[in-house]
Amino acid sequence: MGVQNMQAIENVAVVMVPFPAQGHLNQLLHLSRLISSHNIPVHYVASATHSRQARLRIQGWDPLSTHSQLIHFLEFPTPAFHSPDPNPHDPVKFPSHLQPSFDAALLLRQPVASVLSKLSPTAKRLVVIYDSIFPSVIQDVASIPNGEAYSFQSVSTFCISSYYWEALGRPSEIDDDVAEKIPSKGTATTMTSEMRKLVDSQSEYRKYSSGALFNTCRAIEAPFLDVLAKINAKQWAIGPFNPIEMTKNSTKQRYNYSDWLDNQAPDSVIYVSFGTTTSLTNEQIHAIAVGLENSGQKFIWVLRDADRGDIFVGDTRVCQLPEGYEERIKLKGQGIILRDWAPQLEILAHASIGGFMSHCGWNSCMESMSMGVPMAAWPMHSDQPHNALLVTKVLKMGVVVKDWAHWDEFVESLTIEKAVRELMASKQGEELRRRAVELSTAITKSVAGGDTRREFDDFIAHICR
Structure with missing residues (x-):
């Protein structure tokens, strides 16, 4: 400009x-x-x-x-x-x-x-x-x-x-x-x-x-x-x-996941993050873990509790995974768990990212659209149910993980597994990726x-x- x-x-x-x-x-x-x-x-x-x-x-x-x-x-x-x-x-x-x-x-x-x-x-x-x-x-x-x-x-x-x-x-x-x-x-x-x-x-x-x-x-x-x-x-x-577009000075920092992402095939990794205001039960976290692993798809998952009003005070809850899970997926080379805030925009811009499971906050939607990444929509509150509809039904660049008509229901691991496979390993997923790239081009x-x-x-x- x-x-x-x-x-x-x-x-x-x-x-x-x-x-x-x-x-x-x-x-x-x-x-x-x-x-x-x-x-x-x-x-x-x-x-x-x-x-x-x-x-x-x-x-x-x-x-x-x-x-x-x-x-x-x-x-x-x-x-x-x-x-x-x-x-x-x-x-x-x-x-x-x-x-x-x-x-x-x-x-x-x-x-x-x-x-x-x-x-x-x-x-x-x-x-x-x-x-x-x-x-x-x-x-x-x-x-x-x-x-x-x-x-x-x-x-x-x-x-x-x-x-x-x-x-x-x-x-x-x-x-x-x-x-x-x-x-x-x-x-x-x-x-x-x-x-x-x-x-x-x-x-x-x-x-x-x-x-x-x-x-x-x-x-x-x-x-x-x-x-x-x-x-x-x-x-x-x-x-x-x-x-x-990421500037050289914004992306020069290397993170503990940078090498792993660099070694993955283009569009092969799903990024999973539910933003800074979402707090999930251990039971729901376990279901996500099982769904991701059983999908057989590569993933990078930001697993952290919601921000406090003051992020600089108090101890943050450590979200619990099934026993041995983190070591197992790391050994298999299937995924990486991030336990702290992560530079989402820079992750979405990486060539290996081919999907984004998200709460559909407007920031996340805009970043995903900008980078041409299709979404797996799991809205949590506020405007997010609207944004999920926009992404999946109007722009047609995403799949539904949770339908808001069932807002208070637990999301089973099988539902998560199916959504990940649909987005990352299906003909429909390829079409959603094409639509996302098309929209990103129009935005650019x-x-x-x-x-x-x-x-x-x-x-x-x-x-x-």
């Missing part, structure tokens, strides 16, 4: 306000990189804990590059909050253990207001980009004479637009079968009542947004963007935020000189007007 006129953009400063969960921190840090590449200073505002978390997990780009030096991390203390262990036995898989962290984030209003006051005299225009989950934190932008705010929507437009289909019309791409599978808004199966209460408490503050930003592009979600264009006065689809073209490039340039021109 090209650098704009220097005279115009040196008068603009951007304040980035992310929500304190990994998938949200990550997306707005990627967006900070893109905006800073236009020689626009970006001030990334978060609690000290979550700022440190975001920086620790940078992947796909070089944080020491020239433009990255324009990203300034402004860290604030938040009142002490409880950071309990995740509960793998919660019937609803929403990460309720993170609620104290989410509630504490609402107290960032005063520090954010102070930053806006201090930065306002230093720029012709002060642009605030904030996570749409908590607009109350940026409400004081209304009192900044040269300030304006833009909401970042961290989920798919398929998910958001589905709530408007009844009023605005359902896209022709969505048949009755897909429409019937969509969870209703705010259903207790996807979100806790505490989180729903937080979201509802924010509705009165949405008026401060001058436009909406989406981490998607028309190559992926054109029909759903068209629905939202009917209700958004201004919107820009400027995704994917994540890099679509969109970023290079298509819709994403045009919309991003339009957004930069808009804030530099």
